[in-house]
Amino acid sequence: MTAVATIAAAQPRNGVTRIVSQSLTMAYRGLLKVRRTPEQLFDVTLQPIIFTVMFAYIFGGAISGDVTKYLATLIPGILVQTVITGSVTTGVQLREDMDKGVFDRFRSLPIARIAPLAGALLADTVRYAIATAITFVVGGIMGYHQVFDHLGWTVAAGLLVIVVAWSLSWIFALFGMLARTAGSVQGISFLVLFPLTFLSNAFVPTGTLPEPLKVFAEINPVSHLITAVRTMVNDQQVTGDVWLSLLGAAVVVAVFAPLTVRAYMRKA
Amino acid sequence: MNSSAVPAIEAEGLVKVFGDNRAVDGVDLVVRQGSVYGVLGPNGAGKTTTISMLATLLKPDGGSARVLGRDVVKEAAAVRALIGVTGQYASVDETLSATENLVVFGRLLGLPGRQARAKAADLLERFSLTEAAKRPLKKFSGGMRRRLDLAASLIAQPPLIFLDEPTTGLDPRTRAQMWDTIRELVTTGSTVLLTTQYLDEADQLADRIAVIDRGRVVAEGTSDDLKASVGTASLQLRLVDPHDLAVAEARIRARVGVQPVASAERAWLTVPLQDPERVTDLLVDLRDSGIRLAEFGVQKPTLDEVFLAITGHGADHENAAAEAEKDEVMA
Numbered sequence: 208m209t210a211v212a213t214i215a216a217a218q219p220r221n222g223v224t225r226i227v228s229q230s231l232t233m234a235y236r237g238l239l240k241v242r243r244t245p246e247q248l249f250d251v252t253l254q255p256i257i258f259t260v261m262f263a264y265i266f267g268g269a270i271s272g273d274v275t276k277y278l279a280t281l282i283p284g285i286l287v288q289t290v291i292t293g294s295v296t297t298g299v300q301l302r303e304d305m306d307k308g309v310f311d312r313f314r315s316l317p318i319a320r321i322a323p324l325a326g327a328l329l330a331d332t333v334r335y336a337i338a339t340a341i342t343f344v345v346g347g348i349m350g351y352h353q354v355f356d357h358l359g360w361t362v363a364a365g366l367l368v369i370v371v372a373w374s375l376s377w378i379f380a381l382f383g384m385l386a387r388t389a390g391s392v393q394g395i396s397f398l399v400l401f402p403l404t405f406l407s408n409a410f411v412p413t414g415t416l417p418e419p420l421k422v423f424a425e426i427n428p429v430s431h432l433i434t435a436v437r438t439m440v441n442d443q444q445v446t447g448d449v450w451l452s453l454l455g456a457a458v459v460v461a462v463f464a465p466l467t468v469r470a471y472m473r474k475a
Numbered sequence: 476m477n478s479s480a481v482p483a484i485e486a487e488g489l490v491k492v493f494g495d496n497r498a499v500d501g502v503d504l505v506v507r508q509g510s511v512y513g514v515l516g517p518n519g520a521g522k523t524t525t526i527s528m529l530a531t532l533l534k535p536d537g538g539s540a541r542v543l544g545r546d547v548v549k550e551a552a553a554v555r556a557l558i559g560v561t562g563q564y565a566s567v568d569e570t571l572s573a574t575e576n577l578v579v580f581g582r583l584l585g586l587p588g589r590q591a592r593a594k595a596a597d598l599l600e601r602f603s604l605t606e607a608a609k610r611p612l613k614k615f616s617g618g619m620r621r622r623l624d625l626a627a628s629l630i631a632q633p634p635l636i637f638l639d640e641p642t643t644g645l646d647p648r649t650r651a652q653m654w655d656t657i658r659e660l661v662t663t664g665s666t667v668l669l670t671t672q673y674l675d676e677a678d679q680l681a682d683r684i685a686v687i688d689r690g691r692v693v694a695e696g697t698s699d700d701l702k703a704s705v706g707t708a709s710l711q712l713r714l715v716d717p718h719d720l721a722v723a724e725a726r727i728r729a730r731v732g733v734q735p736v737a738s739a740e741r742a743w744l745t746v747p748l749q750d751p752e753r754v755t756d757l758l759v760d761l762r763d764s765g766i767r768l769a770e771f772g773v774q775k776p777t778l779d780e781v782f783l784a785i786t787g788h789g790a791d792h793e794n795a796a797a798e799a800e801k802d803e804v805m806a
Contacts (some may be wrong), residue, residue: 225585229583232579232582233579235579236568236579239575243570244570307568308562308567309569310566311562312560312566312580313583315531315555315558315560316580317552317553
């Protein structure tokens with residue numbers, strides 16, 4: 208019985224502190240895994256480079272008349288698309304991870320049920336940060352000078368995208384719990400994300416779209432996030448889109464975090 | 476607190492159903508504190524499912540269980556603080572090193588960073604894994620993984636440890652090492668519940684054994700109780716010269732007092748072994764009579780025989796009918 212007493216005493220008394228500390232430990236584990244398997248990072252390193260360069264030169268002339276001018280529209284769009292797509296990978300990898308024996312041990316430990324999930328999702332914010340930094344830097348090099356001119360605003364916009372992506376990753380984590388295989392998580396998620404990210408203002412001004420699409424693109428939450436990033440980086444302004452995006456993120460976490468944790472526990 | 480009076484495990488009528496399959500169909504268990512309890516049974520008997528319910532990994536569909544007096548369903552969090560679980564498939568992180576694994580588990584259990592690292596180093600030393608501490612687990616052998624797995628279960632020094640088939644798939648030497656480790660655990664006061672498919676493993680380690688089949692406990696007792704129900708081991712002799720068979724049988728009858736079973740074509744003799752002490756006398760006697768042995772060995776009762784004796788069918792369900800048939804032919 209003394210051993211039990213020791214462990215109990217070693218844990219911070221406050222429940223919230225305990226959950227945070229356990230989640231941080233799980234995040235630390237996630238980062239150790241990334242360090243051991245850096246190839247997991249391809250989708251947030253190579254993809255933003257290729258997409259940015261490709262889209263800029265294909266659409267730049269047609270949409271904005273010249274590539275550099277188009278970057279102010281494109282870079283925030285690509286950024287949001289890449290990072291949100293990255294949050295799908297979170298769900299897929301979480302699913303793969305859960306199929307391994309180590310999750311049995313996590314479930315048998317006297318820890319908060321939410322910690323293994325929160326930790327995994329938290330560790331993935333590092334992936335989003337990498338994607339954000341690379342997209343902005345590539346854009347900057349190609350001639351999107353606002354990125355470097357107002358570094359504070361760029362960082363703030365990046366953080367906004369990361370927070371939203373983190374909150375969305377709870378949805379894909381839920382898919383991860385419910386789907387039978389890791390592959391099907393990817394399938395379902397892209398089916399949702401592809402229309403959401405493309406039927407937005409990411410690549411073209413919504414004014415050029417046919418009416419029904421235009422309506423959709425304008426209420427699409429992805430568009431609001433992209434607009435928020437654009438106004439922050441291009442105009443150094445915080446508009447209603449920023450608050451709307453944060454509110455949306457909060458609602459998503461409030462709804463999906465409990466659902467995901469419940470699915471995770473039932474999986475056990 | 477008079478804690479030793481509370482059983483480490485107390486299960487009544489545990490049931491778990493997967494679809495049409497009643498994987499666990501009313502299991503009762505009482506495990507005394509400080510003992511090693513073996514759950515013996517073939518693949519698919521319900522051993523892992525039973526452990527999973529006791530370790531709060533699965534919710535029982537019926538019955539109840541208490542671990543050190545705490546209900547596994549209603550007080551799951553309290554139970555988790557009392558147990559260590561080593562699963563059948565290594566429940567450690569493949570991509571991480573041994574040290575990193577143990578540090579992560581230690582921190583999750585609330586140890587501050589430095590203490591977690593000290594504990595990890597300590598356990599790795601104890602399980603002779605120090606030289607491999609920094610390597611990723613992918614490069615570990617099966618035995619090393621199992622040892623690390625066990626080490627991870629001991630971070631919190633839990634009073635009750637579940638080991639699900641701790642030596643399945645290990646080579647004999649590593650297996651013996653695992654046995655030593657498990658014995659050591661008990662000397663430090665922990666209660667161990669282990670599952671196994673091997674009778675000799677249960678025999679070597681467990682104070683009491685429950686034989687489980689098709690989700691039910693079909694026999695329970697000490698290893699001696701069980702063996703008594705199965706019968707004894709037998710001595711097998713192969714003679715160099717088949718013409719000696721008749722003389723050898725006579726010597727065996729005189730010396731051991733039982734009728735051996737002979738198979739003439741290969742000059743094999745099977746002698747039921749009541750008293751192992753007499754074997755020496757018998758062997759000396761045979762040599763003195765000029766009977767030369769090509770081979771000899773002792774055949775212990777196998778799990779299959781235990782099953783035949785207790786359940787009336789073989790350990791392998793598909794072959795149960797065939798086994799029964801073979802039995803008849805042999806009789």
